[in-house]
Amino acid sequence: MRVDVLTLFPEMFGGVFGSSILGKAREKGIVSLSTVNFRDYSTNKHHTVDDTPYGGGGGMVLKPEPIFAAVEDVVSRAESEGGAGGPPRVILMCPQGRTFNQSIARELSQERHLVFICGHYEGYDERIREHLVTDELSIGDYVLTGGELPAMVVIDAVARLLPGVLGNEQSAESDSFGDGLLEYPHYTRPPVFRDLPVPDVLLSGNHAEIDKWRRRQSILRTLARRPELLAEAELTEKERLWLEQMRAERSEAESGVRHAADFSCNG
Structure with a gap:
């Protein structure tokens, strides 16, 4: 180029x-x-x-x-x-x-x-x-x-999207916005730092489960930080059902917090 x-x-x-x-x-x-x-x-x-x-x-x-x-x-x-x-x-x-x-x-x-x-x-x-x-x-x-x-x-x-520019071609593919979602969390050594552990799944060696965890973390992070992106994201039907479940749980949790706050104020 x-x-x-x-x-x-x-x-x-x-x-x-x-x-x-x-x-x-x-x-x-x-x-x-x-x-x-x-x-x-x-x-x-x-x-x-x-x-x-x-x-x-x-x-x-x-x-x-x-x-x-x-x-x-x-x-x-x-x-x-x-x-x-x-x-x-x-x-x-x-x-x-x-x-x-x-x-x-x-x-x-x-x-x-x-x-x-x-x-x-x-x-x-x-x-x-x-x-x-x-x-x-x-x-x-x-x-x-x-x-x-x-x-x-x-x-x-x-x-950075041109072939050969990045040392690892997968880096650009997994970046935030690469597939319409924000990127999943990253961890490296040590496995425990100041009593803060790396998620067990990343230490398991089970790459299928690691891929599943990363994908779901990307969806959750996008839901929390940039929910408007999810309307255009390429999700499977199973992922969309799981996302709706996560939304319902978040809504229920937020509702519980509001009720607790109201009770505290009224008490």
């Missing part, structure tokens, strides 16, 4: 692209990671990339010329270097975009070439949105000073 990032601050990516999983993936040649300073594509004598908005208002708006020129140059260079398997996905990091999640990460991991546009200032000239980008993504309902940090998040989430 080829990844190009258009940014005014390429130095922000040095540590991220050269360290940990991304750094190893880059060394193995699994993913090509590069940054492009789109200020280099400005044609005015001061190399400005922003201007005041038509119609007035606060802040500055990124001009279309340097962004268009930078993307077109990146695509042209990719083609001259052997191609990246068709036109790239051009992704605008923007609070107005669709919220990034694991499903989108899997979708993007199937692409051969991703181009990220990281903006600053008040916003982008609308012609960039309408005629250049293919996707607008957000990592949450809040505003940052630029698109660099969100781009790093998306690139990391996508790259």
